[in-house]
Every structure is written in C-alpha cells, then in structure tokens.
Amino acid sequence: MGQLVQESEAALRPIGKLDVPQLVRTFTLRTSEGFVENFGPALIARVSGEAPGVQLRFVPKPDKxxxxxxxxxxxxxxxxxESTTSPELRTQxxxxxxYLGVVAKGHALSKGKITPVRYAAGRHIGVSRDINRDAIDLALAHLELKRKIVVSLVAGFATAVALARTSDLIATVPERHTGNLREGLHSFLLPVSTPxxxxxxxxHPRLDADHGHRWLRDHVRAVCAGAR
Known part of the structure; x- marks a missing residue:
C-alpha cells in the first residue's frame, strides 16, 4: 500500500521546474556507518540554505x-x-x-614505522559488519601473522573509534566515513595491502525523474565529492 501511495504522489508532482525555496518535503535517507557524522553537517547546511521547508530524516542501515x-x-x-543488491535499483x-588504523595519541603505534608485525601484535577492535575484515586477516595470514581481537562490536565504526580514543586498542576503520570521528587521534596506513x-x-526507479529527489541526489553527490 505504501508503494502505491508513493508512486501516485510521484505521478502527481508537477513536471515543470522545481521551486526549491518553496519545497516542503521530508526525505528519508538510510545510511551506512559514519555517513551522518561526516557528511551530514555539510548536506544539512546545503539543503537548509536552499530549501528551508525540507527536512532530512536519517535512519540506520543494519542490513542490505x-x-x-x-x-x-x-x-x-x-x-x-554487492552481488545481492537488487538489480531494479538505480545506483550512482x-x-x-x-581502511586506516587508528590509535590514541601517545600509543606505541603513533611513533615509528608501522610494520605488519607491530600492527598484528597490538590489541584490536573487531567490527562484525566490517566488509574488509577478512581481507585484512587474510593478508596477515600470508605473512603468518594474526591479529588479537580483544573486543568485537556490532555497533560499528563510530563506537570502535570512541573505544580507541580512550584505550590502548587499535581500530581499523574506513578513512572517509570516519574523518570527523578521528580528529585528535593518530591514523596510519595499514602495513598490508587491502582493496x-x-x-x-x-x-528506486520511480524516483528517478522526481525533481525534488534529483535535487537531493545532486547535493549528496556534491557533498561526497568535497564540494562546498
């Protein structure tokens, strides 16, 4: 029923030019870990500056x-x-x-060269939804090394960074998704190659030609590209 209502509303929206300053609408964005913290402020500023009647609603993304x-x-x-992503969806x-390694200021890994041995020997935070975890551990296994996972998280990378900030633990997190979160911490390139x-x-395709939705997509794309 919800889909029919959405499609009907999309069909009834005017085809002409979008009157952005007069736009009154709520957009719901389902985002991956760290997106809101790092890209949300710039996106909100851009959207609010052009369309004060638009509300952005961010919801978590626990699955695919x-x-x-x-x-x-x-x-x-x-x-x-991923291979399981529905082929009907539009994507861009x-x-x-x-991925980067992250430790607190003053941590042993904040000084000197980071070697695979030094990295593996540390105390690590594991994130259960980390898509690159297997690649990291496989690269270490080729060197006959293995990380010691001290704590495993379901919550995600924001929590991993917070833990690293106040402990001797090592967080391995996506660079761009944790940019703001890592302020004040020491970040380093991983000593093993990961993709x-x-x-x-x-x-959804029904929103492809929706003027308001296209306007929002343009802003999301610009913010992620680093535009201001």
Missing part, C-alpha cells in the same frame, strides 16, 4: 535489504554494492574509500 526502498519507506540509501558512485571499496547511493 532493499525492501524499504521498494516500499517507499526510504527515499535514498548509501552503501557498498559517490566515492572510493580505504579499496566504492560507496554508492541507491534509489
């Missing part, structure tokens, strides 16, 4: 299920595309990201 997009409960989503690349990954935005 595309049902919320299909049923109209979510307008836009961000994340990493936002940016490439990579970069692509973060995209996803939406």
């Amino acid at each position: 299920d595309s049902t919320p997009l299909r049923e109209g409960a979510v307008d836009l989503e961000t994340g990493v595309l 690349t936002l940016f490439r990201d990579r 970069e990954f692509t973060v995209s935005m996803l939406w």
Whole structure:
C-alpha cells in the first residue's frame, strides 16, 4: 500500500521546474556507518540554505535489504554494492574509500614505522559488519601473522573509534566515513595491502525523474565529492 501511495504522489508532482525555496518535503535517507557524522553537517547546511521547508530524516542501515526502498519507506540509501543488491535499483558512485588504523595519541603505534608485525601484535577492535575484515586477516595470514581481537562490536565504526580514543586498542576503520570521528587521534596506513571499496547511493526507479529527489541526489553527490 505504501508503494502505491508513493508512486501516485510521484505521478502527481508537477513536471515543470522545481521551486526549491518553496519545497516542503521530508526525505528519508538510510545510511551506512559514519555517513551522518561526516557528511551530514555539510548536506544539512546545503539543503537548509536552499530549501528551508525540507527536512532530512536519517535512519540506520543494519542490513542490505532493499525492501524499504521498494516500499517507499526510504527515499535514498548509501552503501557498498554487492552481488545481492537488487538489480531494479538505480545506483550512482559517490566515492572510493580505504581502511586506516587508528590509535590514541601517545600509543606505541603513533611513533615509528608501522610494520605488519607491530600492527598484528597490538590489541584490536573487531567490527562484525566490517566488509574488509577478512581481507585484512587474510593478508596477515600470508605473512603468518594474526591479529588479537580483544573486543568485537556490532555497533560499528563510530563506537570502535570512541573505544580507541580512550584505550590502548587499535581500530581499523574506513578513512572517509570516519574523518570527523578521528580528529585528535593518530591514523596510519595499514602495513598490508587491502582493496579499496566504492560507496554508492541507491534509489528506486520511480524516483528517478522526481525533481525534488534529483535535487537531493545532486547535493549528496556534491557533498561526497568535497564540494562546498
């Protein structure tokens, strides 16, 4: 029923030019870990500056299920595309990201060269939803090394960074998704090679030509590209 209502509303929206300053609408964004903290402030500022009647509603993304997009409960989503991503969805690349190590100031790894041995020997935070965890551990295994995971988290990277800030633990997190969160901490390149990954935005085809939705997508793309 929700999908039918959404499709009917989209069909009734005027085809002409969008009157952005007069736009009154709530957009629901389902975002991956760290997106709101790092890209939210700039996106909110851009949107509010042009359309004060628009409200952004951010909801967490605990899984890859595309049902919320299909049923109209979510307008836009961000994340990493996988083989299970519904082929009906529209997608567009936002940016490439990579993993970094993060420790508190004064930590042993904040000084000197970071070698695979030094990195593996530390006390690590594991994140259960980390898509790159296996790649890191496999690269270390080729060197006959293994990380010691002291604590495992379901919550995600924001919590991992917070733990690293107040302990001797090592967090391994995406660079761009944790940019603001890592302020005041020591970040370093991983001493093993791991693949970069692509973060995209996803939406349902019924919103493809929706003027308001296209306006929002333009701002999300600009913010993620670093535009101001």
